Amino acid sequence: MDFSxxxxxxxxxxxxxxxxxxxxxxxxxxAIEAGADRFDEALWLQLAEAGxxxxxxxxxxxGMGFDFETLCLLIEEVGKTVAAVPVVPVLASAALTLQxxxxxxxxxxWLPGLVRGELLLTxxxxxxxxxxxxxxxTRLESAGGGWKLHGHKHMVVCADRASAVLLSACIxxxxxxxxxxxxxxxxxxxxxxxxxxxxxxxxxxxxxxxTDDDIIARGANAQCAxxxxxxxxxxxxxxxxLGVTDTMLKMTAAYTAQREQFGRPIATFQAVSHRAADAYIxxxxxxxxxxxxxxxxxxxxxxxxxxxxxxxxxxxxxxxVSQSSQHLHGGIGVxxxxxLFRFCLWAKQLELTLGGGNSYLTxxxxxxxxxxxxxxxxxxxx
Amino acid sequence: MNITLTPEQLALRDDIxxxxxxxMTPALLAExxxxxxxxxxxxHRKALKQMxxxxxxxxxxxxxxxxxxxxPIEQYIFCDEVIRAGFPYPFLTTDGVGPVLAEVASExxxxxxxxxxxxxxxxxxxxxxxxxxxxxxxxxxxRAERSGDKWLINGQKIWTSYxxxxxxxxxxxxxxxxxxxxxxxxxxxxxxxxxxxxxxxPINTLGVRTxxxxxxxxxxxxxxxxxxxxxxxxxxxxxLNRERLSxxxxxxxxxxxxxxxxxxxxxxxxxxxxxxxVKVIDLPWVRTNLARVKSGLEILRxxxxxxxxxxxxxxxxMAQASAAKIYGSEFFVEAWRLLLEIVxxxxxxxxxxxxxxxxxxxxxxxxxxxxxxxxxxxxEVQRDIVAAAGLLMPRYR
Ligand SMILES: Cc1cc2nc3c(=O)[nH]c(=O)nc-3n(C[C@H](O)[C@H](O)[C@H](O)COP(=O)(O)OP(=O)(O)OC[C@H]3O[C@@H](n4cnc5c(N)ncnc54)[C@H](O)[C@@H]3O)c2cc1C
Numbered sequence: 001m002d003f004s005x006x007x008x009x010x011x012x013x014x015x016x017x018x019x020x021x022x023x024x025x026x027x028x029x030x031a032i033e034a035g036a037d038r039f040d041e042a043l044w045l046q047l048a049e050a051g052x053x054x055x056x057x058x059x060x061x062x063g064m065g066f067d068f069e070t071l072c073l074l075i076e077e078v079g080k081t082v083a084a085v086p087v088v089p090v091l092a093s094a095a096l097t098l099q100x101x102x103x104x105x106x107x108x109x110w111l112p113g114l115v116r117g118e119l120l121l122t123x124x125x126x127x128x129x130x131x132x133x134x135x136x137x138t139r140l141e142s143a144g145g146g147w148k149l150h151g152h153k154h155m156v157v158c159a160d161r162a163s164a165v166l167l168s169a170c171i172x173x174x175x176x177x178x179x180x181x182x183x184x185x186x187x188x189x190x191x192x193x194x195x196x197x198x199x200x201x202x203x204x205x206x207x208x209x210x211t212d213d214d215i216i217a218r219g220a221n222a223q224c225a226x227x228x229x230x231x232x233x234x235x236x237x238x239x240x241x242l243g244v245t246d247t248m249l250k251m252t253a254a255y256t257a258q259r260e261q262f263g264r265p266i267a268t269f270q271a272v273s274h275r276a277a278d279a280y281i282x283x284x285x286x287x288x289x290x291x292x293x294x295x296x297x298x299x300x301x302x303x304x305x306x307x308x309x310x311x312x313x314x315x316x317x318x319x320x321v322s323q324s325s326q327h328l329h330g331g332i333g334v335x336x337x338x339x340l341f342r343f344c345l346w347a348k349q350l351e352l353t354l355g356g357g358n359s360y361l362t363x364x365x366x367x368x369x370x371x372x373x374x375x376x377x378x379x380x381x382x
Numbered sequence: 383m384n385i386t387l388t389p390e391q392l393a394l395r396d397d398i399x400x401x402x403x404x405x406m407t408p409a410l411l412a413e414x415x416x417x418x419x420x421x422x423x424x425x426h427r428k429a430l431k432q433m434x435x436x437x438x439x440x441x442x443x444x445x446x447x448x449x450x451x452x453x454p455i456e457q458y459i460f461c462d463e464v465i466r467a468g469f470p471y472p473f474l475t476t477d478g479v480g481p482v483l484a485e486v487a488s489e490x491x492x493x494x495x496x497x498x499x500x501x502x503x504x505x506x507x508x509x510x511x512x513x514x515x516x517x518x519x520x521x522x523x524x525r526a527e528r529s530g531d532k533w534l535i536n537g538q539k540i541w542t543s544y545x546x547x548x549x550x551x552x553x554x555x556x557x558x559x560x561x562x563x564x565x566x567x568x569x570x571x572x573x574x575x576x577x578x579x580x581x582x583x584p585i586n587t588l589g590v591r592t593x594x595x596x597x598x599x600x601x602x603x604x605x606x607x608x609x610x611x612x613x614x615x616x617x618x619x620x621x622l623n624r625e626r627l628s629x630x631x632x633x634x635x636x637x638x639x640x641x642x643x644x645x646x647x648x649x650x651x652x653x654x655x656x657x658x659x660v661k662v663i664d665l666p667w668v669r670t671n672l673a674r675v676k677s678g679l680e681i682l683r684x685x686x687x688x689x690x691x692x693x694x695x696x697x698x699x700m701a702q703a704s705a706a707k708i709y710g711s712e713f714f715v716e717a718w719r720l721l722l723e724i725v726x727x728x729x730x731x732x733x734x735x736x737x738x739x740x741x742x743x744x745x746x747x748x749x750x751x752x753x754x755x756x757x758x759x760x761x762e763v764q765r766d767i768v769a770a771a772g773l774l775m776p777r778y779r
Contacts, residue, residue, distance in 0.1 A: 001384065001455060001687060001691055003383060004695075250773075253769075257774070267769070267776050269778070270778075273766065273769035273775050274762070276769055276773055277705075277765040280768050280769075281705045281709050291684075292680075292684055294383075306680075308677075312677045361674065365666075365671075369663045369664065369669050372663060373647045376648045
């Protein structure tokens with residue numbers, strides 16, 4: 001048992017923290033948010049230059065070749081600053097899935113360019129009314145040796161800039177994972193306005209042409225690929241939540257220590273310090289949940305459960321720490337000239353991404369029931 | 383990062399589990415169902431002595447005492463398995479007071495008290511709390527005064543658990559009533575419960591039996607005063623810190639969670655006529671309750687192992703220890719509630735009742751569960767510590 005980071009992991013963490021602390025000032029965020037879309041292209045290129053976009057990409061494609069756990073360290077640092085860079089959809093959802101399930105040819109086509117910051121990939125996991133990518137309504141219909149795509153995906157991050165969007169669809173009952181070009185004919189791309197201002201888009205497919213080249217995985221292989229994409233995304237978003245709440249907590253402790261009312265710092269009121277202490281416990285607990293979900297080998301029987309638990313905690317902690325932070329700040333906590341509000345917006349968006357905590361509580365409960373029913377059946381055969 | 387147990391640690395866990403299963407004889411189990419459920423009865427004493435003889439008590443101790451320097455993670459596993467087995471192991475004696483005595487007591491005391499502790503032949507009760515000194519422990523008034531070459535002890539302690547069966551009370555008494563600060567004039571004594579002038583009366587709490595203990599002109603030789611005179615406060619806080627870590631072990635809760643889930647998977651919940659019968663575990667809200675317990679429990683397990691790991695790397699910080707105590711104690715209260723809901727109305731049946739579910743263990747657990755939130759350092763004070771040490775927030779003086 002070892003809770004420490006390796007030397008390489010510490011290097012990655014420090015490098016990311018250094019760049020982000022230097023670049024992501026409040027003025028920089030304000031300037032970006034005043035622009036056309038909330039994407040910090042200059043920062044993205046700096047991360048590419050530092051090699052950080054390729055943290056978990058194989059050396060064969062120009063990356064550093066570290067694992068998902070190490071990528072999570074970068075994601076946490078981004079969460080701490082709410083920098084306008086789409087690390088989760090691009091690096092965790094799309095790139096990792098491609099690397100693991102696509103052919104060498106497909107990887108060659110996208111990954112080296114992605115590592116260098118020359119092109120962007122993204123992933124689409126949800127449809128209106130369906131937060132689970134394993135059972136999409138989007139479908140492929142065969143048409144003269146190829147396929148036509150019909151369906152509706154939404155809330156796809158940076159779809160406008162992406163060279164390819166990973167998404168799941170069905171051929172009758174068979175699941176497929178595709179990488180489609182969002183600017184192809186018969187793809188309608190419409191900007192959406194999400195609570196954080198992150199650039200998100202809906203994609204409507206009305207007969208877009210798909211060839212075998214665009215298919216990443218089919219059937220059982222696609223089930224694995226979509227599951228893997230979902231799990232990486234859930235953990236990565238939980239880790240992002242960890243970064244976001246960690247900063248909110250620190251801001252709250254610092255603010256209440258210097259804000260005076262009734263002639264004393266408000267932090268010296270037990271009601272204030274205790275609510276902050278509860279937020280501290282929440283953030284610590286979320287950290288452990290994330291560390292376990294990010295580090296457990298995927299093959300272990302309890303790995304899927306660890307992912308659900310991380311998401312459940314992330315959703316609850318995002319909500320609680322955000323509300324406590326706003327409350328303990330008083331009016332300034334909701335003032336858009338004070339930096340807390342951005343973190344609150346991100347906390348809520350992350351909480352809702354891929355569905356709220358209670359839907360995962362249900363999934364965990366079903367998994368528990370299945371396991372114990374199986375055991376009961378072994379103990380007492382009918 | 384690798385948050386899994388090593389094969390050696392898993393093997394140790396299985397060894398202890400097997401050992402404890404053999405130790406818990408029907409006679410011992412029967413004794414623990416009755417009046418002496420907290421321990422101290424003849425079967426319990428016999429089993430404890432066996433554990434001493436088999437080397438389990440000394441295991442966590444340094445090599446100079448014949449121990450194996452077992453690391454904090456191994457010791458956590460040991461603790462956890464022993465509590466899971468339902469054996470009332472005197473951790474406060476073996477791992478709380480014992481090591482302090484070994485460090486600071488005289489050769490004579492080491493011989494007459496520490497050795498028996500390691501043999502599993504000695505139980506020590508903790509005499510800190512007083513009727514007027516609870517959380518504000520440093521305001522205690524039990525006095526120890528010089529009388530010739532002896533000490534004369536007078537006062538009353540409350541909530542002295544094991545005071546009725548212990549061989550000694552580890553007593554905090556005021557030796558300098560004029561000290562500038564109230565926690566400066568306190569010293570530690572080991573009071574043999576056979577001393578004339580010692581007596582106790584039972585306090586039956588919602589969950590467990592404890593005692594009020596009385597000290598009336600007890601004469602003690604100098605050797606029973608342990609550690610530096612007037613500097614007992616440091617020893618108290620050190621011992622409490624050590625104790626805090628073992629208060630929130632995850633094992634007992636995990637065991638109950640598994641027992642309730644198993645019960646729910648086996649028990650029919652009825653079902654409307656014509657439809658196939660469903661089990662309790664098929665009810666959606668039951669699944670949610672189990673999932674809530676599981677997701678809280680899993681974090682408690684990680685919190686505990688993180689603490690043990692930090693201790694083995696000398697990096698345990700105060701805020702982390704306090705956070706663990708708060709989280710664990712409050713999680714237990716919630717977990718017992720969620721599990722009791724699953725059992726439903728029958729959850730209120732006591733262990734001695736016809737129809738009790740899982741021997742009524744949950745009914746007992748909820749009754750005794752409330753003590754942890756204020757005992758072992760109340761959660762309000764722990765939150766003060768988290769805010770000050772973990773978040774650097776100023777405190778009100
Ligand atoms: C079953 C049982 C076994 C026990 N075993 C032992 C034992 O073996 N040896 C022993 O010495 N003691 C033992 N205790 C005593 C236990 O340690 C005390 O109950 C505990 O220290 C709290 O003290 P109190 O009960 O006097 O409560 P109080 O100190 O009166 O506290 C009452 C309430 O006031 C709150 N409060 C107090 N101070 C503050 C503050 N500064 N800020 C905010 N809130 C505050 C507390 O959090 C609590 O909620 C036992 C108690 C029980 C019930």
